[in-house]
Amino acid sequence: MRLEKRHRQSAFALVLAPVGAVAFTMLVSALLVLWAGAPVTRTYGLLLQGGFGSVFALSETLTRAIPLILTGLAATVAFKARLFNIGAEGQLYAGALAAVAVGGLHSGTGFDQVPMPLLFALMMLAAALAGALLLLGPALMKQRLGVDEVVTTLLLNFIVLLLVSMMLDGPMKDPTAMGWPQSVALIGDLELSKLIAQTRVHSGLLWGAGLALGVWALMKYTVLGFDIRAVGANARAAAFAGVPVTRTVALVAMLSGALAGLAGAIEVAGRTGYVTLDMSPGYGYSGIVIAMLAALHPLGVVLASVFVAGVLVGADSMSRAIGVPTYIADVIVAASLISVLVATLLTQYRVRWK
Amino acid sequence: MPDTVLKLHGITKRFGRLVANDDISLDLRRGEVLALLGENGAGKSTLVSILFGHYLADAGDITVFGQPLAPGDPKASLAAGIGMVHQHFTLADNLSVLDNVMMGSEPLWLAFTRKRAARRRLDEVARQFGLSVDADARVGSLSVGERQRVEILKALYRGARILILDEPTAVLTPQESEALFVVLAQMVAQGLSIIFISHKLAEVLRVSQRIAVLRGGKLVAQAQARGTTQAQLAQWMVGHAIDVPRRRPAPHAGQTVCELRGVSTAPARERLLEASLTLRSGEIVAIAGVSGNGQVALAELLSGTRAAIGGEVHFLGRPLPAEPSQLVAQGVARIPEDRHAVGVVGDLPVWENAVSERLRSTAFSRGFWVRRGAARAHAQHILSAFDVRGAGADAPARALSGGNMQKLILGRALLHPASTAVHTVTPRLIVAHQPTWGLDIGAVAYVQEQLIAARDAGAAVLLISDDLDEVLTLGDQVAVIHAGHLTDARPATAWTREAIGLAMAGAPAGMTQPVEVAA
Numbered sequence: 001m002r003l004e005k006r007h008r009q010s011a012f013a014l015v016l017a018p019v020g021a022v023a024f025t026m027l028v029s030a031l032l033v034l035w036a037g038a039p040v041t042r043t044y045g046l047l048l049q050g051g052f053g054s055v056f057a058l059s060e061t062l063t064r065a066i067p068l069i070l071t072g073l074a075a076t077v078a079f080k081a082r083l084f085n086i087g088a089e090g091q092l093y094a095g096a097l098a099a100v101a102v103g104g105l106h107s108g109t110g111f112d113q114v115p116m117p118l119l120f121a122l123m124m125l126a127a128a129l130a131g132a133l134l135l136l137g138p139a140l141m142k143q144r145l146g147v148d149e150v151v152t153t154l155l156l157n158f159i160v161l162l163l164v165s166m167m168l169d170g171p172m173k174d175p176t177a178m179g180w181p182q183s184v185a186l187i188g189d190l191e192l193s194k195l196i197a198q199t200r201v202h203s204g205l206l207w208g209a210g211l212a213l214g215v216w217a218l219m220k221y222t223v224l225g226f227d228i229r230a231v232g233a234n235a236r237a238a239a240f241a242g243v244p245v246t247r248t249v250a251l252v253a254m255l256s257g258a259l260a261g262l263a264g265a266i267e268v269a270g271r272t273g274y275v276t277l278d279m280s281p282g283y284g285y286s287g288i289v290i291a292m293l294a295a296l297h298p299l300g301v302v303l304a305s306v307f308v309a310g311v312l313v314g315a316d317s318m319s320r321a322i323g324v325p326t327y328i329a330d331v332i333v334a335a336s337l338i339s340v341l342v343a344t345l346l347t348q349y350r351v352r353w354k
Numbered sequence: 355m356p357d358t359v360l361k362l363h364g365i366t367k368r369f370g371r372l373v374a375n376d377d378i379s380l381d382l383r384r385g386e387v388l389a390l391l392g393e394n395g396a397g398k399s400t401l402v403s404i405l406f407g408h409y410l411a412d413a414g415d416i417t418v419f420g421q422p423l424a425p426g427d428p429k430a431s432l433a434a435g436i437g438m439v440h441q442h443f444t445l446a447d448n449l450s451v452l453d454n455v456m457m458g459s460e461p462l463w464l465a466f467t468r469k470r471a472a473r474r475r476l477d478e479v480a481r482q483f484g485l486s487v488d489a490d491a492r493v494g495s496l497s498v499g500e501r502q503r504v505e506i507l508k509a510l511y512r513g514a515r516i517l518i519l520d521e522p523t524a525v526l527t528p529q530e531s532e533a534l535f536v537v538l539a540q541m542v543a544q545g546l547s548i549i550f551i552s553h554k555l556a557e558v559l560r561v562s563q564r565i566a567v568l569r570g571g572k573l574v575a576q577a578q579a580r581g582t583t584q585a586q587l588a589q590w591m592v593g594h595a596i597d598v599p600r601r602r603p604a605p606h607a608g609q610t611v612c613e614l615r616g617v618s619t620a621p622a623r624e625r626l627l628e629a630s631l632t633l634r635s636g637e638i639v640a641i642a643g644v645s646g647n648g649q650v651a652l653a654e655l656l657s658g659t660r661a662a663i664g665g666e667v668h669f670l671g672r673p674l675p676a677e678p679s680q681l682v683a684q685g686v687a688r689i690p691e692d693r694h695a696v697g698v699v700g701d702l703p704v705w706e707n708a709v710s711e712r713l714r715s716t717a718f719s720r721g722f723w724v725r726r727g728a729a730r731a732h733a734q735h736i737l738s739a740f741d742v743r744g745a746g747a748d749a750p751a752r753a754l755s756g757g758n759m760q761k762l763i764l765g766r767a768l769l770h771p772a773s774t775a776v777h778t779v780t781p782r783l784i785v786a787h788q789p790t791w792g793l794d795i796g797a798v799a800y801v802q803e804q805l806i807a808a809r810d811a812g813a814a815v816l817l818i819s820d821d822l823d824e825v826l827t828l829g830d831q832v833a834v835i836h837a838g839h840l841t842d843a844r845p846a847t848a849w850t851r852e853a854i855g856l857a858m859a860g861a862p863a864g865m866t867q868p869v870e871v872a873a
Contacts, residue, residue: 004369221723221724221726222722222723222724223713223714223719223722223723223724224722225724226702226706226710226713226724229699229701229702230699230702230706230710233699233700233701233702234695234699234700234701236695236696237695237696237697237698237699237700238699238710239659239678240657240659240678240688240690240696240697241678241699241710241711241713242658242677242678242679242682242710242711242713242714243710352410
């Protein structure tokens with residue numbers, strides 16, 4: 001068996017690919033549901049209803065989608081320039097810590113003179129900067145020394161988590177938390193407003209959507225956007241055409257890290273109110289999946305985030321009702337990613353048996 | 355016919371709507387060199403890939419020594435006695451000649467290798483065909499010509515009776531090519547059969563007994579080499595008569611535009627060593643040499659992608675700017691050697707590639723933002739002025755054929771957007787590295803005409819080429835590069851082919867007497 005490059009991509013294949021990918025995902029998941037001894041259609045129905053079926057379900061899905069949009073954008077921007085940032089998880093935590101350091105640590109001591117809108121801006125800026133600086137090092141090491149950024153960014157995640165752990169037990173420990181490892185709380189005035197009363201969905205959604213639009217416009221309409229795409233597609237040709245490659249990679253790293261850092265700040269300001277060690281169930285890593293599902297399209301990231309969040313939230317409620325383990329959500333997300341990747345491959349290559 | 359060793363019958367291969375091979379039937383006889391002539395994309399590579407089992411034909415069959423050949427199976431082709439020498443060698447540099455020859459023909463499960471027997475067999479094969487080579491030499495230390503010999507030995511060692519050579523002279527000096535032709539003659543005299551793939555007319559007539567011409571996937575002509583002319587072959591290849599650019603000397607050389615004085619670049623695979631060169635307005639300086647002798651360093655130096663570590667480079671009386679965008683802004687037009695890997699970003703649209711060099715100028719951007727309207731208009735202008743066909747402005751650049759891609763790069767380099775015309779509309783200096791490599795005859799003529807036209811309009815042109823014919827046709831002055839050293843540039847008419855060949859091989863410059871060439 002081998003792959004032959006298709007000289008032309010047929011329109012039929014381009015339509016068939018995503019449809020086939022969805023069908024394959026449903027099939028694989030259905031087999032597992034059957035294995036778990038549950039009725040397939042009812043399981044899917046419950047899952048869909050739990051994720052999207054009511055105002056409450058939808059609000060939970062959107063709440064879950066907010067950090068995914070931001071980490072998805074972080075991965076998208078970096079991958080476009082072929083900077084493989086696997087460290088969004090660490091950058092998210094760094095952003096969350098920075099947000100609380102600015103907006104919570106000194107509550108009532110020194111910052112109460114600062115007007116709230118300014119403090120809010122400072123908090124977001126600090127979070128973005130924390131994420132940005134965290135990725136700048138690996139990016140420069142990649143450009144200057146040829147150090148593989150996959151390794152460095154991945155390993156930095158563990159370092160950052162240990163740092164968070166240290167801070168939560170030390171300087172940023174919440175004295176009122178009865179020994180639970182959590183940070184001091186953010187000033188109440190800095191918290192993001194709720195979009196719908198009685199739900200958890202907050203204005204971080206607008207930040208996510210706005211930043212997605214911004215990244216899309218940056219990629220399409222600006223010189224930097226061209227530089228990023230050119231460096232990612234062919235760095236040698238980009239350099240020949242006069243693109244400052246190292247500077248572009250550094251800027252991409254700052255941008256990607258900043259987006260992931262903002263994910264942390266927005267989670268703190270919109271949902272948790274303080275930093276804990278389990279505030280992200282792997283949002284940084286899910287961002288990679290979402291970026292790939294969206295084929296690195298910034299607006300596609302929003303849709304992919306809502307899809308993944310819906311599956312995760314829906315699986316929770318489905319599991320309570322019918323007893324299929326929530327892991328089915330991970331299977332669905334993973335299977336859909338693999339199917340989309342294979343489907344994309346098949347639009348470009350044909351399989352020859354023998 | 356008893357002496358037919360290979361018979362292709364009705365071979366057809368489609369890629370989507372493209373018919374790469376259309377009902378090709380061809381015989382190869384014992385003891386002959388059959389040249390397979392055609393432009394890029396004519397279907398030569400597809401045909402030999404089918405023959406060697408890399409591709410599966412959609413229709414047709416192959417008979418080797420009277421036996422049908424199992425399709426799509428390289429092992430079957432090898433076993434049937436078909437050997438292939440690729441243009442890019444498939445040798446391990448860090449192993450000896452003997453190891454390379456044995457590699458792949460020894461069973462993997464044996465605990466020991468049968469080196470002694472292998473050495474005996476290699477010696478025997480080498481002697482039989484007059485291919486002397488040191489079996490213990492490390493391949494990395496061999497010259498390109500010797501490596502090619504190892505490739506040929508490897509095929510013969512495996513019992514090849516039919517040898518396919520894919521553009522074998524592309525990497526050789528004229529003397530090495532001549533030596534190869536002698537070896538090939540010896541091989542066919544011993545009863546081997548050879549398929550010789552090329553797009554160079556002169557060498558095809560020189561080396562082969564029979565010539566088959568492919569065009570657009572079809573076999574358009576078969577002829578005996580004797581009695582056929584280059585003009586006739588060219589007409590078959592392209593389908594109509596061709597005006598090949600003739601030597602057209604420069605009216606006069608003007609002022610110095612660019613000057614290299616004792617320039618060296620950092621040690622790398624290729625470097626320059628104390629190279630000096632003067633480029634004048636209205637003059638083409640052609641650099642001949644076997645690729646890999648510093649051409650890349652020279653081209654990159656003047657393209658702004660490599661720095662000098664010693665010596666001086668002056669451009670219009672000032673030090674040469676370091677950044678590609680500054681070079682372009684000051685009137686340096688650059689045509690890189692590898693158009694796919696360096697010339698364009700294949701995944702990005704044609705229009706973005708058309709303005710990529712000048713994107714940072716005020717013509718195409720306003721601060722942070724790209725002036726998409728102006729950029730697209732200029733791209734469209736390039737596409738029509740330079741007759742770029744095959745894909746629109748929004749298609750990815752990799753969809754362009756080689757010739758059209760080169761026209762796009764030419765247009766990008768040569769056509770100033772009106773609003774940034776600082777000094778003149780034509781560039782001051784053109785750095786063209788292998789500008790016609792791999793192009794079809796029509797595109798070659800077009801590119802060469804553009805270079806001549808730019809020279810006549812007053813540009814200084816540096817042409818770096820492996821193709822000696824091109825160097826001698828276009829160059830007003832010719833210099834030779836070897837191991838990073840440049841000879842003095844002399845008028846093209848003052849060089850003989852032999853002298854250039856010797857300088858390419860590193861003989862001391864200054865030998866203009868024709869010297870006897872060892873075959």
